Amino acid sequence: MPKLKFDILESTCIPLPLENIDTDQIIPARFLSATSREGFGENLFRDWRYDTSGNKNDAFILNNQNYKGTVLVAGKNFGCGSSREHAVWALTDYGFRAVVSSFFADIFKNNSLNNGLLPVVVPEEFLNDLLEIIQREPETRIRIDLDKQLFSVLPPGESVEFEINPYKKKCLLKGLDDIDYLLSIREIIAGYEFRNKLKRCESK
Amino acid sequence: MTPKTLFDKIWDSHVVRTIEGGSDVLYIDQHFIHEVTSPQAFDGLRARGIPVFRPAKTLATADHNIPTIDQDLPIKDELSRNQVETLNENCKKFGIEYFSLNHPNNGIVHVIGPELGYTLPGTTIVCGDSHTSTHGAFGTIAFGIGTSEVEMVLASQCILQNKPKKIRITVNGELQKGVTPKDIILHIISQMSSGGATGYFVEYAGSAIEALSMEGRMTVCNMSIEMGARGGLIATDLTTFEYLNNIPSLANRPDFKSLLLSWRNLKTDEGASFDREVVFDAGIIKPMITYGTNPGMGMAIDEVIPRINNDREGAVTLAKALDYMGFRPDMKLPGHQVDYVFLGSCTNGRIEDLRAFAHFVKGKKKAPEVTALIVPGSKRVEQQAIDEGLDKILSEAGFELRQPGCSSCLAMNEDRIPAGKYAVSTSNRNFEGRQGPGSRTLLASPLTAAAAAITGKITDPRDLLNN
Ligand code: SF4
Numbered sequence: 001m002p003k004l005k006f007d008i009l010e011s012t013c014i015p016l017p018l019e020n021i022d023t024d025q026i027i028p029a030r031f032l033s034a035t036s037r038e039g040f041g042e043n044l045f046r047d048w049r050y051d052t053s054g055n056k057n058d059a060f061i062l063n064n065q066n067y068k069g070t071v072l073v074a075g076k077n078f079g080c081g082s083s084r085e086h087a088v089w090a091l092t093d094y095g096f097r098a099v100v101s102s103f104f105a106d107i108f109k110n111n112s113l114n115n116g117l118l119p120v121v122v123p124e125e126f127l128n129d130l131l132e133i134i135q136r137e138p139e140t141r142i143r144i145d146l147d148k149q150l151f152s153v154l155p156p157g158e159s160v161e162f163e164i165n166p167y168k169k170k171c172l173l174k175g176l177d178d179i180d181y182l183l184s185i186r187e188i189i190a191g192y193e194f195r196n197k198l199k200r201c202e203s204k
Numbered sequence: 205m206t207p208k209t210l211f212d213k214i215w216d217s218h219v220v221r222t223i224e225g226g227s228d229v230l231y232i233d234q235h236f237i238h239e240v241t242s243p244q245a246f247d248g249l250r251a252r253g254i255p256v257f258r259p260a261k262t263l264a265t266a267d268h269n270i271p272t273i274d275q276d277l278p279i280k281d282e283l284s285r286n287q288v289e290t291l292n293e294n295c296k297k298f299g300i301e302y303f304s305l306n307h308p309n310n311g312i313v314h315v316i317g318p319e320l321g322y323t324l325p326g327t328t329i330v331c332g333d334s335h336t337s338t339h340g341a342f343g344t345i346a347f348g349i350g351t352s353e354v355e356m357v358l359a360s361q362c363i364l365q366n367k368p369k370k371i372r373i374t375v376n377g378e379l380q381k382g383v384t385p386k387d388i389i390l391h392i393i394s395q396m397s398s399g400g401a402t403g404y405f406v407e408y409a410g411s412a413i414e415a416l417s418m419e420g421r422m423t424v425c426n427m428s429i430e431m432g433a434r435g436g437l438i439a440t441d442l443t444t445f446e447y448l449n450n451i452p453s454l455a456n457r458p459d460f461k462s463l464l465l466s467w468r469n470l471k472t473d474e475g476a477s478f479d480r481e482v483v484f485d486a487g488i489i490k491p492m493i494t495y496g497t498n499p500g501m502g503m504a505i506d507e508v509i510p511r512i513n514n515d516r517e518g519a520v521t522l523a524k525a526l527d528y529m530g531f532r533p534d535m536k537l538p539g540h541q542v543d544y545v546f547l548g549s550c551t552n553g554r555i556e557d558l559r560a561f562a563h564f565v566k567g568k569k570k571a572p573e574v575t576a577l578i579v580p581g582s583k584r585v586e587q588q589a590i591d592e593g594l595d596k597i598l599s600e601a602g603f604e605l606r607q608p609g610c611s612s613c614l615a616m617n618e619d620r621i622p623a624g625k626y627a628v629s630t631s632n633r634n635f636e637g638r639q640g641p642g643s644r645t646l647l648a649s650p651l652t653a654a655a656a657a658i659t660g661k662i663t664d665p666r667d668l669l670n671n
Pocket of ligand 1: 267268312313314333335549550551609610613614631632
């Protein structure tokens with residue numbers, strides 16, 4: 001499976017100013033029966049996008065034509081709850097390339113990085129200002145420069161640096177994944193197993 | 205030697221190597237898989253043309269997407285049936301042990317791992333499911349992973365992880381009557397908030413934790429993820445060893461004695477330091493209930509729902525949650541109507557939970573307007589409940605025991621709570637729509653669930669215990 005690469009992204013944003021958005025909201029469990037990674041975008045935020053009879057909920061931001069873009073900006077603790085990677089697949093399948101928040105749930109963050117969806121962590125105050133700006137002016141563009149680890153509001157608006165694990169950054173920039181790396185060290189892993197077995201025999 | 209935490213002892217001994225940026229290649233001793241989060245991982249192996257590296261270290265079960273009645277019949281829903289069959293085929297093809305539907309060892313992954321002796325102290329355990337933290341009750345590092353990581357474990361028996369920070373949550377004192385391990389953890393989460401332990405791994409300690417049975421400890425560790433923690437563990441002690449000694453497949457192992465010896469030192473050294481320490485008093489914990497749409501929105505059952513303070517963060521989120529639940533600030537919950545009761549899940553679907561529920565409802569009658577789903581966590585739990593006559597007690601009180609599975613915890617099958625209905629649930633998540641689109645979940649203990657099932661209303665279980 002070729003991984004999505006990430007370097008520089010310029011886009012408008014979609015604001016979702018709620019905290020603790022859990023993966024059950026991102027993709028409800030009843031859509032998890034598929035055995036492939038494709039097609040989850042259709043049901044992204046299903047129960048917020050549509051009412052129980054299947055009609056579009058006009059009040060929800062994804063149904064508001066004024067807001068477009070490949071960057072989702074959400075309240076803190078985004079992606080909490082279930083470990084389902086389907087949540088990330090739903091976001092990328094819908095077209096998102098980055099999610100901005102003041103912090104992410106751990107498993108969601110790992111899942112994002114493993115699928116080329118960039119989780120951008122910004123300070124809480126910056127996040128609140130950003131949410132306000134993009135809600136007020138939907139045409140506001142932002143720029144994410146992964147190599148420089150810089151998130152900026154355009155035209156030269158405010159900028160913040162963001163953190164990312166250097167190994168993960170390299171993987172994203174080059175489109176590499178962890179499995180390639182782990183496969184390349186299988187002998188070292190076997191060596192670890194062997195040493196452990198010896199240790200256990202000695203302690204008997 | 206510098207004193208070490210239990211977490212550090214286990215983690216450090218499983219690091220194969222550390223790479224640039226500080227990520228560790230962590231060796232996994234035991235891997236559990238189920239039908240929902242594994243198919244895409246096997247597809248990944250096929251695409252690369254590689255085998256499973258250590259098939260004997262992975263165990264599979266079908267639990268999330270299965271019916272809880274008529275399990276001997278083919279699964280009705282085509283997609284669900286296909287997903288369970290796909291797991292079956294993948295296990296056959298890649299040589300993985302699989303407890304399929306109707307197998308006497310089948311059940312929820314976090315219930316069967318411990319009861320069958322796959323969960324061993326001092327080990328690392330992962331599963332494509334966030335409640336893998338349950339296994340931490342045995343002094344293990346156990347946590348949930350995504351499907352890409354499931355593929356990594358299948359391919360190499362390792363994953364790349366950053367070492368989390370450590371927090372010790374100490375609960376001292378004695379629990380009051382009618383207060384259960386579920387109330388301990390709901391209380392902790394309500395104080396910590398649903399993201400309060402993000403980035404941390406928890407060690408639970410203190411006299412109240414030590415006094416718990418293994419089932420109770422599993423309930424506590426299970427919900428660690430609901431405050432954002434990657435997992436939670438508890439040091440091994442006599443309670444742990446007794447539990448393990450009662451699993452014949454383990455106790456009969458020729459190396460069981462030496463294993464027991466090696467587990468003795470699985471505790472945090474005196475003076476070891478944590479990044480954070482929090483202390484709770486068990487004596488003040490009351491039966492808990494949630495009023496909102498994440499497990500952090502919980503309170504003692506006799507408290508009132510908090511006010512929405514617009515100057516405080518989270519006001520919009522709280523307002524949305526109360527609107528969804530049909531509740532108001534300052535409201536008291538006891539007396540509020542209940543439509544459904546769910547006893548089950550990897551949080552409260554073990555034999556002790558069924559016993560507690562059955563003893564509570566014994567000689568009483570289910571409220572006619574309540575629909576109750578009583579779902580054992582595994583085939584073994586189901587069998588034991590029958591052996592102990594719990595099924596009879598339940599049926600005399602108007603309840604029926606279903607077949608094991610995740611059931612209404614995530615409602616992938618037909619066990620859904622209809623829109624707008626209120627469910628008192630012993631599961632672990634009250635997210636919007638978790639138990640079915642539009643469903644309203646109130647998380648609580650098996651006793652509080654039993655009290656609601658009898659009265660048809662949210663009820664403090666202590667009111668019925670004293671009569
Ligand atoms: S019972 Fe619920 S929480 Fe536990 S494994 Fe099943 S779906 Fe997950």
